[in-house]
Amino acid sequence: MRTSNVEYEPFSGWVDPPGDVQPALADDRTCSVAVIGGGINGMSTALRLAERGQDVLLLEAEFCGHGSSSRNAGQLAGAPGGDLQLLNLLFGKKMPAMARFADHAAHHVEDVIKRYDVDCDYEPVGNCFAAVSPGQMGRVRRVAKILRKAGTDVELGTSDELGIPRGFLGGMREVVGGIMNPGKFALGLRRALLSSDAQVFERTKVTDVAREGGQVVISTPRGVVRADEVVLATNAFAGEWDITPRHLAVPIWVCEVETEPIDPERLTALGWTSRSGLVTQHAIMENYRLTSRNTIVFGVRRLERGRTYPLPSKTPDPALVEELAEAFAMRFPALADVSVDRAWGGWIAITSTWLPLAGKLGDDILYSIACNGHGLAQAPYVGSLMADLIVDGQRHEDLEVLWKKTPNFPRPMMMGPLGLRTIWAVDRFNDVVNGSRRRARRRSMPTA
Secondary structure (H helix, E strand, O other): OEOOOOEEOOOOOOOOOOOOOOOOOOOOEEEEEEEEOOOHHHHHHHHHHHHOOOOEEEEOOOOOOOOHHHOOOOEEOOOOOOOHHHHHHHHHHHHHHHHHHHHHHHHHHHHHHHHOOOOOOOEOOOEEEEEOOHHHHHHHHHHHHHHHHHOOOEEEEEHHHHOOOOOOOEEEEEOOOEEOOHHHHHHHHHHHHHOOOOEEEOOOOOOEEEEEOOEEEEEOOOOEEEEEEEEEOOHHHHHHOOOOOOOOOEEEEEEEEEEOOOOHHHHHOOOOOOOOEEEEOOOOOEEEEEOOOOOEEEEEOOOEEOOOOOOOOOOOOHHHHHHHHHHHHHHOHHHOOOEEEEEEEEEEEEOOOOOOEEEEEOOOEEEEEOOOOOHHHHHHHHHHHHHHHHHHOOOOHHHHOOEEOOOOOOOOOOOOHHHHHHHHHHHHHHHHHOOHHHHHHHHHOOOO
């Protein structure tokens, strides 16, 4: 796969930045509720509060949708994320409630797309846990058993039965969810927010959050906001202030790349009739999906932990792009001659349990983390649930399952540089010994 002319995008490969970035906060303001963070979580919180008649103000350091909201793979998941076998072992009693939450979250996003007429190329085709080896297929069967027991609708099958590329052995499809252009979705949600009664200030970096005189005081370079309640919806960027709980989330850099446009006949020959998004069963996943522009977007494979705040602005490492290209050629040998056109990346948040969470700091500051690789589905839903909690004073049952009574979080295991490198090395060793490259070549050969 050719990587000699890759365009390294400073924002996202899905969309261009908006042309109507809102002015920064330039004076002091007061409000009932302030939302910090303009991703799909924060925007959903502020939009819901505005629609329910609340005096709400949102602050975003860049522009709404700037972060991972617009930079992810665009796979709307209908099931919980993380290592489901481990989560079932540790939190087995919570799995039915988590499955219900994940299902409701995906349907909520589908409703948002319809309600606000968001043109984001959404295709409700589900997503597949795809196996590249017999060992991974065994893992898929075990995960399917866990999800079915929890009440999630899934389908097991071979690659032909699921309509996924023949280079994969088979897998399990989440029936709920699908694929979309996440940049278009984020900017569509932004348009809805700007059309609401919410006050929105972009290019406004929060420098401190503190309590003073019975209110929460939010400091910015050119003005101060005093609010009765504050929602921290900053996900990977939540660790910049002393008020943030330790180990709330680990910031992780992930990368996505996109091929050049591919001849539709060559895409048809892959056998990808379902158009479902694919996630491999490596410890650090690989994701693959078709787009409406006859390209394939793929990524992750390696994780990089952020070590200090503020998190740095980054573009993808060319060595990682090269590694992703090699993985693509292994999974899609018939397309090994196509080029990588562009690459981009962003910071996501990983919690210590790999589960979404929400809670309160005292009586006036709320927080939520709904990322863990499933933020496209879960973050907008959590944002809306947090808004309803503020207005109604009671937690929805789906928010209850995420709720932390005390803001104490364990140090994340295996999320340091050495741990992440070890996990990556185990994945690469398994790729060498499991015969997935040879199997993909053989299964991708045209039949007589």
